[in-house]
Amino acid sequence: MSEFLLEVGTEEIPDWMIPGALADFERRFRDALAKCGLGAGVSTTTEATARRLALFAAGLPAGQADRQEILTGPPRRAAFDAGGNPTKAGEGFARKAGVAVADLQVDEKGKLFVARTVKGRSTADILAQVLPQVILSISFPRNMYWLGKNGPRFIRPIRRLTCLLDGEVVPFAVAGVAAGNTTFGHRRLGSERIAVSGAADYRLKLAANRVILSAAERRNKILSEAEKLLPPGRKIRGNPKLLATLTYLTECPTAILGGFDASYLTLPDEVLETVMLVHQKYFAVEDRSGKLANAFVAVANLDGDPGGEIRRGNERVLRARFNDARFFWDFDRKQRLCDRVQSLKAVTFQADLGSYFDKTERNRAAVRELAEALRFDAAQLRAADRAAELAKCDLTTEMVGEFPELQGQIGGLYAADQGEAQDVADAVYDHYLPVGSGGGLPRSEVGKVVSLADKLTTLGGMFALGMIPTGSRDPLALRRAAYGVIRIVVEGGTALSLDRLVGIAAAGGNAGKLREFFVERLRYWLREVGGFAYDEVAAVLAASDAAPLDAAARAKAVAAVRPTPDFEPLAVSFKRIRNILEQAGGERKYAGRALDRELLEAGAEADLHAAFGDVLGKIQQLGETARYEEALREIAALRPAVDRFFDDVLVMAEDRAVRENRLTFLARLLTGLSSIADFSEIVSA
Amino acid sequence: MLHRAAPALTFQDVIFRLKSYWAEKGCIVQEPLDCEVGAGTMCPETFLRVLGPDPYNVVYVQPSRRPADGRYGENPNRLYKHMQLQVILKPAPEDVIELYMKSLEAIGIDLTRHDWKLEEDNWESPTLGAWGVGWQVMLDGLEITQFTYFQQCGGIDLEVVPAELTYGLERLTAFIQNVESVYDIRWNDRVRYRDVRFADERQYSVYNFEEADVDSIWKEFDLHEAECRRLLDAYNGLEDRAARERFPLLAAHDRTLKCSHLFNLLQARGAISVTERAVVIQRVRNLAVGVAKSWVDQQRGTAGAAS
Numbered sequence: 001m002s003e004f005l006l007e008v009g010t011e012e013i014p015d016w017m018i019p020g021a022l023a024d025f026e027r028r029f030r031d032a033l034a035k036c037g038l039g040a041g042v043s044t045t046t047e048a049t050a051r052r053l054a055l056f057a058a059g060l061p062a063g064q065a066d067r068q069e070i071l072t073g074p075p076r077r078a079a080f081d082a083g084g085n086p087t088k089a090g091e092g093f094a095r096k097a098g099v100a101v102a103d104l105q106v107d108e109k110g111k112l113f114v115a116r117t118v119k120g121r122s123t124a125d126i127l128a129q130v131l132p133q134v135i136l137s138i139s140f141p142r143n144m145y146w147l148g149k150n151g152p153r154f155i156r157p158i159r160r161l162t163c164l165l166d167g168e169v170v171p172f173a174v175a176g177v178a179a180g181n182t183t184f185g186h187r188r189l190g191s192e193r194i195a196v197s198g199a200a201d202y203r204l205k206l207a208a209n210r211v212i213l214s215a216a217e218r219r220n221k222i223l224s225e226a227e228k229l230l231p232p233g234r235k236i237r238g239n240p241k242l243l244a245t246l247t248y249l250t251e252c253p254t255a256i257l258g259g260f261d262a263s264y265l266t267l268p269d270e271v272l273e274t275v276m277l278v279h280q281k282y283f284a285v286e287d288r289s290g291k292l293a294n295a296f297v298a299v300a301n302l303d304g305d306p307g308g309e310i311r312r313g314n315e316r317v318l319r320a321r322f323n324d325a326r327f328f329w330d331f332d333r334k335q336r337l338c339d340r341v342q343s344l345k346a347v348t349f350q351a352d353l354g355s356y357f358d359k360t361e362r363n364r365a366a367v368r369e370l371a372e373a374l375r376f377d378a379a380q381l382r383a384a385d386r387a388a389e390l391a392k393c394d395l396t397t398e399m400v401g402e403f404p405e406l407q408g409q410i411g412g413l414y415a416a417d418q419g420e421a422q423d424v425a426d427a428v429y430d431h432y433l434p435v436g437s438g439g440g441l442p443r444s445e446v447g448k449v450v451s452l453a454d455k456l457t458t459l460g461g462m463f464a465l466g467m468i469p470t471g472s473r474d475p476l477a478l479r480r481a482a483y484g485v486i487r488i489v490v491e492g493g494t495a496l497s498l499d500r501l502v503g504i505a506a507a508g509g510n511a512g513k514l515r516e517f518f519v520e521r522l523r524y525w526l527r528e529v530g531g532f533a534y535d536e537v538a539a540v541l542a543a544s545d546a547a548p549l550d551a552a553a554r555a556k557a558v559a560a561v562r563p564t565p566d567f568e569p570l571a572v573s574f575k576r577i578r579n580i581l582e583q584a585g586g587e588r589k590y591a592g593r594a595l596d597r598e599l600l601e602a603g604a605e606a607d608l609h610a611a612f613g614d615v616l617g618k619i620q621q622l623g624e625t626a627r628y629e630e631a632l633r634e635i636a637a638l639r640p641a642v643d644r645f646f647d648d649v650l651v652m653a654e655d656r657a658v659r660e661n662r663l664t665f666l667a668r669l670l671t672g673l674s675s676i677a678d679f680s681e682i683v684s685a
Numbered sequence: 686m687l688h689r690a691a692p693a694l695t696f697q698d699v700i701f702r703l704k705s706y707w708a709e710k711g712c713i714v715q716e717p718l719d720c721e722v723g724a725g726t727m728c729p730e731t732f733l734r735v736l737g738p739d740p741y742n743v744v745y746v747q748p749s750r751r752p753a754d755g756r757y758g759e760n761p762n763r764l765y766k767h768m769q770l771q772v773i774l775k776p777a778p779e780d781v782i783e784l785y786m787k788s789l790e791a792i793g794i795d796l797t798r799h800d801w802k803l804e805e806d807n808w809e810s811p812t813l814g815a816w817g818v819g820w821q822v823m824l825d826g827l828e829i830t831q832f833t834y835f836q837q838c839g840g841i842d843l844e845v846v847p848a849e850l851t852y853g854l855e856r857l858t859a860f861i862q863n864v865e866s867v868y869d870i871r872w873n874d875r876v877r878y879r880d881v882r883f884a885d886e887r888q889y890s891v892y893n894f895e896e897a898d899v900d901s902i903w904k905e906f907d908l909h910e911a912e913c914r915r916l917l918d919a920y921n922g923l924e925d926r927a928a929r930e931r932f933p934l935l936a937a938h939d940r941t942l943k944c945s946h947l948f949n950l951l952q953a954r955g956a957i958s959v960t961e962r963a964v965v966i967q968r969v970r971n972l973a974v975g976v977a978k979s980w981v982d983q984q985r986g987t988a989g990a991a992s
Contacts, residue, residue: 156818187783301800310825
């Protein structure tokens with residue numbers, strides 16, 4: 001069993017791409033092994049820093065197993081003459097097979113054959129052959145070329161390849177770099193050329209050359225040093241994304257504590273945090289009560305800062321940035337947000353949809369419609385309208401010019417600072433929410449309406465222009481906007497129908513497509529966030545996709561009732577009914593027909609009819625108050641009656657009138673009981 | 686441990702040392718382009734030389750004008766005109782990063798005592814039809830250099846990939862001299878940056894934001910654009926190789942740069958709406974792409990004639 005090490009040494013790879021690339025590297029390596037019959041029993045691990053992707057494998061076989069090969073030749077008759085002497089054909093076959101004529105054998109069909117053993121190739125050979133492709137096919141979001149335009153493509157130039165199989169170099173080359181037995185250390189604290197003899201030696205030598213190979217170790221070093229640096233009662237404000245960034249941006253991370261003048265703490269936290277986290281990649285520090293402290297933790301890619309140069313340098317940069325922010329904060333506040341509305345005419349929203357002033361007017365109209373649909377009182381409507389009027393004004397401020405990621409929030413902060421009512425300021429602050437799938441929703445009903453209006457008018461405007469996202473092209477992030485709408489409606493408990501939403505969005509001729517677009521997002525939400533099974537979602541949406549919030553409530557009920565013993569068998573019966581109806585000309589054919597009670601057969605059929613009428617009344621009543629779970633239990637309780645019906649009654653009766661009446665009954669049953677979920681979509685286990 | 690810093694280099698010392706360093710590494714030392722540009726990348730020494738197969742190594746300081754960045758000389762870190770030290774290494778040598786690090790050491794920065802990081806930063810210039818991948822170089826949290834492997838220029842995939850290093854000289858020197866404001870940088874032993882540059886920062890801010898006459902700048906823009914177009918059309922109309930070889934495409938490039946600068950000026954003046962902006966960028970880009978295409982054609986012809 002062999003031990004294997006491969007390090008792809010590169011120039012600095014963007015930190016955020018590394019975890020994904022490592023996983024892909026490992027997968028492609030394993031796939032390549034499996035394809036060559038070397039995969040069994042091999043264990044692999046990976047590690048990386050910005051300058052190296054390393055893969056370790058253990059348990060590799062020495063080579064492929066030998067395999068038997070049968071080579072078939074001409075018939076015996078053609079290979080030997082009457083005297084038993086080989087003909088030209090016989091000699092030729094023996095030569096081709098590489099054996100003496102005497103060794104040729106005859107199979108049951110009278111043909112000559114040779115059985116021979118093909119030696120498996122050695123693992124080293126195979127690796128040398130497949131590794132270049134494995135390496136170059138690691139997928140990154142954006143590759144470059146560096147050896148001219150027909151050269152290899154990778155995320156950054158490949159500068160070193162270290163590849164050892166049981167201590168021996170596996171000979172191959174990529175991008176003009178030959179694999180060898182050397183690696184490099186930290187750019188300034190380590191050696192540029194380090195010979196290694198195997199995986200364990202590699203780890204040791206890297207450590208001696210100030211490269212901490214393990215990401216977990218680097219992460220822990222950052223966290224534990226930060227903790228040690230801070231006085232009791234203070235801690236870094238946790239940020240997993242920043243921690244991951246710093247972990248992959250460094251080979252030898254060292255936490256460094258810096259400070260800044262407490263007077264900057266009068267700036268909004270949002271601004272302070274953005275400067276520290278996003279622009280400077282520092283951890284913010286908070287005190288016991290969770291308030292920002294005038295300190296930060298930077299992470300250097302060195303082993304210390306004995307002279308304090310690094311701390312002072314970082315403090316100076318932060319000071320300059322905070323000074324800028326303070327300038328913007330003071331400057332912007334000289335003009336009230338509400339006096340900026342007119343200047344939005346000079347800010348284009350989208351070429352064909354006009355300026356942000358126009359957009360604001362559309363948003364306000366949408367707010368009015370939403371407020372009406374949700375029965376807002378006068379005060380709520382006033383607040384929502386005011387928030388919609390002010391929401392985009394921060395686009396003209398210096399602060400948003402400098403911190404575009406804070407748009408909305410900055411507007412909210414200025415609004416509050418300038419004496420707007422708190423609910424207005426909050427709604428402005430929140431109006432881009434939710435961002436992404438995990439982020440929070442606007443805090444208030446007013447905020448939800450302002451956010452909905454903004455998203456709906458964007459979607460409607462773009463759909464009306466026919467600018468519907470396809471494939472990966474979605475420059476205005478319409479998918480995110482539509483998903484935001486669904487999240488606000490479903491998670492925020494907003495009882496708005498899709499038709500109403502689409503109507504407010506005003507998508508013109510593409511209203512239908514916009515509706516479909518919303519349904520897709522709803523389906524995604526039900527699956528991924530709601531956690532409902534594929535068939536449950538299908539069943540619920542097949543019953544109705546009119547109101548997202550209601551669909552979610554029905555899905556919840558279906559999932560709750562599903563484990564009960566009657567549910568899935570009932571679903572099977574429903575599917576049977578659907579099939580019967582389909583074979584008899586389709587459900588729709590019977591939908592409008594009158595049922596003749598006289599024709600119902602006494603016993604199972606009449607009983608089911610009675611039970612059905614009973615349940616139908618109950619579920620209609622329960623449905624009105626969205627008590628879907630109870631309604632479904634009522635339906636599930638029909639199972640014995642349904643079973644008996646199928647046991648005792650022949651649907652396709654001889655008598656045409658009876659048959660048609662029976663099909664009409666079944667159609668009613670199906671329709672009547674499918675208002676919560678279409679059971680025939682349920683796939684039973 | 687005794688660690689006593691030598692007196693920090695002056696602004697001009699930083700320039701001298703970086704130029705000598707790169708000259709020793711085989712770069713020719715060029716002087717700045719005598720035409721307003723927003724970045725050293727736009728100079729023919731970069732924009733045109735990166736095209737085609739010929740190797741080229743050059744270092745030059747390029748004063749770079751960005752009208753919208755002016756702050757009347759009142760902001761300690763923002764300038765209307767700053768100095769870039771631009772290095773082009775074509776093709777990019779294998780040890781380019783190490784070479785770059787040594788250039789910092791050549792100006793007295795001890796990289797075992799200062800935190801040095803390469804953070805992903807891809808560069809793109811829509812007006813030049815150019816993009817590349819690379820990093821911003823961070824020194825103790827301060828961005829001091831843009832490092833780019835060009836991939837495309839003037840809409841053309843590059844045959845040979847160059848490395849472009851763009852040092853922000855004011856920031857770098859402020860760092861070395863440990864001063865809070867660029868205006869406090871010691872230019873030499875007696876003169877400060879403020880003494881040399883304050884007047885033009887203030888006056889050009891007044892001009893760019895208040896005085897520049899929008900109508901005449903638009904006219905200038907149109908004139909330069911028309912002249913550039915005329916030249917490009919004339920070049921493309923030439924059948925004769927010899928006539929193509931001597932054709933003044935460099936003058937067409939000057940006109941493109943003029944348009945680019947005038948566009949920046951109009952923007953600072955608030956004379957371009959966001960909608961118009963995209964249109965004007967496209968107009969400049971068309972010129973830049975036209976010049977680049979013709980230049981590649983002209984160079985290929987010249988190389989062919991020489992061989």
